[in-house]
Amino acid sequence: MSNVSVCVRFRPLSHKERKANGDKVYFKKLDSESFVFKDEREEDVIFSFDKVFYEDAQQSDVYNFLAVPIVSDAINGINGTIITYGQTGAGKTYSMEGPSILHCNEQKTGLVQRVVDELFVCLGSSASTWTVKLSMVEIYLEKVRDLLDLSKDNLQIKESKTQGIYISGATEISILNSSDALENLSQGIANRAVGETQMNLASSRSHCLYIFSVQYGSTSDERVTSGKIILVDLAGSEKVEKTGAEGRVLDEAKTINKSLSALGNVINALTTGKQNHVPFRDSKLTRILQDALGGNSRAALLCCCSPSPSNAPESLSTLRFGTRTKLIKASPKLIPEAVDNTKKPTIETHDQDDLRDRILSKLRLSLKEEDVDLLEELFVQEGIIFDPNSVADFDSSCRDTASEEISLLMQAVEELKETVEELTDENEKLRRNLQVAQEMTAQAQLAAAANAAGAAWSRTLLDFVAAVLLRPFGMHTWLSIQPFVSSLARKLAQPVPPPVLFHLPPQSPLLLPIHHHHGHSHRLRLYHCNAILHLPRPPHFRRLPPPLPALFTRRAASVGLGAARLGPKARASSVPPPPPFFETVEEEEEERGWSDAEAGFSDEAEEGFSDEAEDEQEWAGGNGAARGEDLGADAGEDLSGLARQWPRPRELFVCNLPRRCDVQDLLKLFTPHGTVLSVEISRDAETGISRGTAFVTMRSLAEARTAINALDGLDLDGREVFVKLASDVISNRKNVNLAHITPMKDHIFESPHKIYVGNLAWSVQPQDLRELFTQCGTVVSTRLLTDRKGGRNRVYGFLSFSSAEELEAALKLDRTVFFRTGYPSKGSYCRAPDTLRR
Numbered sequence: 001m002s003n004v005s006v007c008v009r010f011r012p013l014s015h016k017e018r019k020a021n022g023d024k025v026y027f028k029k030l031d032s033e034s035f036v037f038k039d040e041r042e043e044d045v046i047f048s049f050d051k052v053f054y055e056d057a058q059q060s061d062v063y064n065f066l067a068v069p070i071v072s073d074a075i076n077g078i079n080g081t082i083i084t085y086g087q088t089g090a091g092k093t094y095s096m097e098g099p100s101i102l103h104c105n106e107q108k109t110g111l112v113q114r115v116v117d118e119l120f121v122c123l124g125s126s127a128s129t130w131t132v133k134l135s136m137v138e139i140y141l142e143k144v145r146d147l148l149d150l151s152k153d154n155l156q157i158k159e160s161k162t163q164g165i166y167i168s169g170a171t172e173i174s175i176l177n178s179s180d181a182l183e184n185l186s187q188g189i190a191n192r193a194v195g196e197t198q199m200n201l202a203s204s205r206s207h208c209l210y211i212f213s214v215q216y217g218s219t220s221d222e223r224v225t226s227g228k229i230i231l232v233d234l235a236g237s238e239k240v241e242k243t244g245a246e247g248r249v250l251d252e253a254k255t256i257n258k259s260l261s262a263l264g265n266v267i268n269a270l271t272t273g274k275q276n277h278v279p280f281r282d283s284k285l286t287r288i289l290q291d292a293l294g295g296n297s298r299a300a301l302l303c304c305c306s307p308s309p310s311n312a313p314e315s316l317s318t319l320r321f322g323t324r325t326k327l328i329k330a331s332p333k334l335i336p337e338a339v340d341n342t343k344k345p346t347i348e349t350h351d352q353d354d355l356r357d358r359i360l361s362k363l364r365l366s367l368k369e370e371d372v373d374l375l376e377e378l379f380v381q382e383g384i385i386f387d388p389n390s391v392a393d394f395d396s397s398c399r400d401t402a403s404e405e406i407s408l409l410m411q412a413v414e415e416l417k418e419t420v421e422e423l424t425d426e427n428e429k430l431r432r433n434l435q436v437a438q439e440m441t442a443q444a445q446l447a448a449a450a451n452a453a454g455a456a457w458s459r460t461l462l463d464f465v466a467a468v469l470l471r472p473f474g475m476h477t478w479l480s481i482q483p484f485v486s487s488l489a490r491k492l493a494q495p496v497p498p499p500v501l502f503h504l505p506p507q508s509p510l511l512l513p514i515h516h517h518h519g520h521s522h523r524l525r526l527y528h529c530n531a532i533l534h535l536p537r538p539p540h541f542r543r544l545p546p547p548l549p550a551l552f553t554r555r556a557a558s559v560g561l562g563a564a565r566l567g568p569k570a571r572a573s574s575v576p577p578p579p580p581f582f583e584t585v586e587e588e589e590e591e592r593g594w595s596d597a598e599a600g601f602s603d604e605a606e607e608g609f610s611d612e613a614e615d616e617q618e619w620a621g622g623n624g625a626a627r628g629e630d631l632g633a634d635a636g637e638d639l640s641g642l643a644r645q646w647p648r649p650r651e652l653f654v655c656n657l658p659r660r661c662d663v664q665d666l667l668k669l670f671t672p673h674g675t676v677l678s679v680e681i682s683r684d685a686e687t688g689i690s691r692g693t694a695f696v697t698m699r700s701l702a703e704a705r706t707a708i709n710a711l712d713g714l715d716l717d718g719r720e721v722f723v724k725l726a727s728d729v730i731s732n733r734k735n736v737n738l739a740h741i742t743p744m745k746d747h748i749f750e751s752p753h754k755i756y757v758g759n760l761a762w763s764v765q766p767q768d769l770r771e772l773f774t775q776c777g778t779v780v781s782t783r784l785l786t787d788r789k790g791g792r793n794r795v796y797g798f799l800s801f802s803s804a805e806e807l808e809a810a811l812k813l814d815r816t817v818f819f820r821t822g823y824p825s826k827g828s829y830c831r832a833p834d835t836l837r838r
């Protein structure tokens with residue numbers, strides 16, 4: 001059982017809140033001690049406290065539960081503290097003072113007035129002698145100001161054996177009755193630092209402390225007990241942005257937040273078993289509350305909350321603060337002063353305190369503040385200023401200072417550790433960047449050399465043309481063809497632009513984003529590859545702008561995006577081993593006919609292209625092997641030889657997948673039913689969240705059918721998964737439900753050793769790429785992007801190898817071979833591969 005009683009109070013909705021959200025409240029009442037509140041993830045959390053005061057609770061309910069026990073304890077010599085905590089405008093000051101300390105009806109009277117009334121009722125009915133003294137201070141910008149004497153604006157907090165923690169030099173006014181007390185209180189309240197924030201027109205910008213010291217002497221046994229009641233109205237615990245703070249107000253808000261977070265740290269230390277060092281000295285507030293929280297006082301916390309959904313995050317943080325505070329175990333002690341009344345020891349102590357303060361204030365007139373503080377320490381140590389508690393104080397402060405030093409050192413060590421980790425990471429990043437930069441420099445040098453070679457080649461060609469043409473045809477012919485030769489010479493004299501080559505280290509594969517624009521649609525595909533080879537053409541061959549994807553020119557951005565989207569799962573190490581073989585001509589996304597289903601299909605009809613027609617074109621290029629026939633070749637066989645024989649891989653369309661289902665999950669699901677050649681999950685380009693649809697390509701039609709039999713209608717996380725042949729779904733125009741689905745291939749992989757090949761000749765076919773690159777090793781996949789309407793390729797594609805060495809070899813290939821170009825006639829598709837052959 002905690003000794004800090006923690007209650008929550010929800011104030012009624014304000015006009016502003018009603019205007020914003022109507023009568024909606026964010027909590028669900030369970031009983032008088034618990035309620036349900038939604039957390040950040042909109043999940044219901046049950047909060048339980050010693051008492052919950054809902055909107056209709058009266059001030060007297062709060063007082064009876066929280067304050068009555070504390071008042072009677074104070075008379076018996078046990079200190080008590082009541083703290084109100086919460087966001088600005090949550091009702092802290094209202095609970096403490098009511099609408100006004102002097103003028104308000106009985107029903108609305110706050111805790112302070114009720115405490116005063118009760119004190120005098122209890123003391124007045126007793127036969128013993130008593131005194132009640134009132135002090136009022138505020139902690140404003142980390143200075144303790146005396147609200148009953150504004151000239152004392154930087155009071156010191158001290159600790160003594162008899163008094164515990166006390167504010168040295170604070171004005172103490174003896175009060176004889178309630179009205180006396182209220183008058184002094186209202187004067188103090190008027191002196192309080194109050195500002196206007198966006199949340200509350202009269203916002204308390206300071207922590208305000210009302211301190212009632214009660215001395216109660218029993219006439220029968222001559223014993224005196226002294227107890228203290230401290231009522232603390234904390235400043236608002238709101239976020240700085242929400243208060244609209246600037247300038248001085250911002251400073252106030254920052255200081256408030258700093259001291260409240262120091263309070264949070266103290267509570268954490270008290271509740272997480274780190275009691276050997278509780279950072280009470282981190283702020284004035286925690287130092288003053290040391291007795292209340294540290295066990296020598298009875299304490300009550302009133303967490304004030306707004307019930308409105310618009311303040312839910314702040315209320316949630318207040319409730320969590322309250323929950324933590326409930327875990328504090330404190331055991332308040334009675335501080336009896338077993339002394340003869342005639343000796344009046346406390347008065348003596350105060351006299352000595354006064355004497356010391358007088359000496360010190362004289363010194364302050366001629367010396368600096370810090371010097372006086374040092375002198376004070378020295379005087380106390382040397383016994384020049386007599387303080388009966390000096391030794392104890394000095395010991396305890398030494399202990400505190402030592403443990404504070406230790407904690408500071410530990411903190412410094414932690415910070416240093418973090419710095420070392422950060423620097424190591426940074427170092428690693430720089431090392432990798434340096435490696436990439438070195439590789440790029442080497443490649444740029446190669447490119448420059450190639451460029452020089454290209455220029456030399458142009459000159460040789462010119463000489464050759466002149467020599468060849470002049471010799472057999474003579475001067476006459478030369479003159480007639482001279483303009484043509486000169487123009488050719490001019491064109492050839494233009495330098496060949498260097499090839500663009502980015503070769504990334506194998507451990508950081510690039511997820512290459514390529515934008516596809518088509519009419520209104522705009523999609524992004526991400527291709528996984530290790531190197532980019534963009535082949536420039538000599539200027540005279542340039543008829544159309546080079547099809548360099550837009551993001552290429554901003555490579556740094558694409559790398560950043562790639563790394564972010566790639567995630568740890570898709571790193572090279574986790575990419576599955578290369579599947580046996582995969583060769584495809586792939587249309588641009590928009591031509592697939594998903595988003596513009598109707599338009600796409602009618603285009604197909606007009607131009608005589610269907611998926612089936614495309615199959616024939618693509619796969620009948622070799623020996624015309626029967627489609628759907630599985631030749632059962634091993635992955636280890638000479639794949640290039642099998643290129644034409646391989647049956648067309650069958651693409652499956654999978655939908656209604658759970659969002660969390662990723663490429664690896666689908667691989668696991670489909671692998672038992674055959675060889676999975678590729679898996680592509682459609683994701684939202686902005687958020688990266690799966691759209692629940694995917695394409696899975698199996699090695700053969702038979703395997704694809706087995707997978708459909710096994711998996712179509714499967715229950716995955718409560719969702720019935722739909723698996724069909726992509727071609728069936730695409731050609732099924734009646735399937736209106738699917739027409740709106742926009743698949744987006746965001747993760748295509750065949751092998752981690754993959755290169756982008758750009759600026760290819762128009763007529764290049766996948767098999768041409770395969771033939772050319774087979775000399776470098778096993779070509780695992782070739783993928784060429786084509787425009788369905790014109791039947792042209794998009795002059796870029798991808799190919800992957802089974803090892804990094806093969807990829808290296810490919811990059812060293814003589815690139816001039818690609819400069820030969822051809823233009824396809826309209827409608828031609830997958831023809832004339834000879835333009836690429838040497």
Ligand SMILES: Nc1ncnc2c1ncn2[C@@H]1O[C@H](COP(=O)(O)OP(=O)(O)OP(=O)(O)O)[C@@H](O)[C@H]1O
Pocket residue numbers: 010011012014086087088089090091092093094095099200202203204205234235236237304
């Ligand atoms: N229980 C309540 N019943 C009626 N009105 C309330 C209640 N609690 C708060 N209010 C009203 O809400 C407004 C803000 O309350 P209050 O000034 O007490 O907030 P606060 O938490 O002290 O804010 P700050 O930290 O800025 O001082 C006031 O107008 C007050 O009258």
